[in-house]
Amino acid sequence: MRFTEFPTIGVDLDEHRQSLNRIDAAQEPLYAIGRSYKAGMRSPMHSHRKTQLWHARRGVVVVGTSDRRWMIPPGHGLIIPAGLEHASETMSPVEMLSIYVDTQLAFVERPKVVNVTTLAANLMDELVRDAPPFPKPRRRELIMDLLLDEMQQLPEVPLGLPFPNDPRLAAACRAFLEAPRAVASIDDWAATLAMSRRSFTRFFRTQTGVSFVTWRQQACLFASLPRLAAGHSITSVALDAGYENIAAFTTMFRRMMGSPPRQYLLSR
CATH class of the missing domain: 1.10.10.60 (Homeodomain-like)
Structure with a gap:
């Protein structure tokens, strides 16, 4: 396993910037996206205006800052505080789900790796699958509320x-x-x-x-x-x-x- 200064590899920088802008501009209290990555992909250093839950459904990801590394193996997630500069590297093919939460609803002071419960994973799946114009907005609100509550309970692991x-x-x-x-x-x-x-x-x-x-x-x-x-x-x-x-x-x-x-x- 090679740890470098996270030079950007295999990432379209224009697309990456556009994605960051969409995330920061999202009006929903919880904004959900799902993506797949090849092994060896490295993102540039960046930050979000929202609190992020980065969940690895499959594969292993390393997220790094200037002085720390966190590993996200399958079934786990990393909660990343808003404003924290970080980069990521996929150690294998990865399927990920990310939830971005308004800091007024989920403020965290430090990153932590958590064990993602079956309930949390299923709720994240539902949010990603539910595409605009959201035919059942009340159901979506209930899913968001339950996921937000479940996020507060996810057990931390020493990764x-x-x-x-x-x-x-x-x-x-x-x-x-x-x-x-x-x-x-x-x-x-x-x-x-x-x-x-x-x-x-x-x-x-x-x-x-x-x-x-x-x-x-x-x-x-x-x-x-x-x-x-x-x-x-x-x-x-x-x-x-x-x-x-x-x-x-x-x-x-x-x-x-x-x-x-x-x-x-x-x-x-």
Whole structure:
């Protein structure tokens, strides 16, 4: 998985700007769109005047800002605050639904990855399918009201990955995502940056807001999910991520995602 500065690839910039203008100009309290993307599509940095719920029905997407990455695997969504500059990259073919909500109805302070419930997914489908001139406006209003309420209840999952601003540490983090090692040690990273263990741990937490061990676990999961979603075996993904056995990988996965990998994949 390669993380770059999100250069634009495969996106028509004029069409992208027109789409942003349509979204911002929409008068409905909830504006819904559905789209499909090929693997490897990268959008330019942009923002919305509305709160966005970006839901991946199929495929894996990474959304990034200047200092953080969030992964959206199938069945999940990312709630993006209005005004936040972000870009996206599809790690596989993707089918997405997006809901844009007036900030007076849904104000959020920070992005968060959420588990999209069956009810929320079905309501989003209904809004996307219901095309103008909306023959049953009252039904549409009820769907919007229920979806807005359901959005407030969506459970958050730990699929956000902080990135440091320091260039040397950021380079080490990107290299780790290219070749994750669950047993990577603080001492090894400290030596790479020519720092003492104590100085490194303090520096890492200052730069990312989390401990090195927590970041390492999140990064291993972050790097593993696209491969699992693409059909790679749990064994190969676990071993390639540096886990000594499947049990250790499964324990980490269950702790972070709430279910073991096989059960998680079946539910998606």
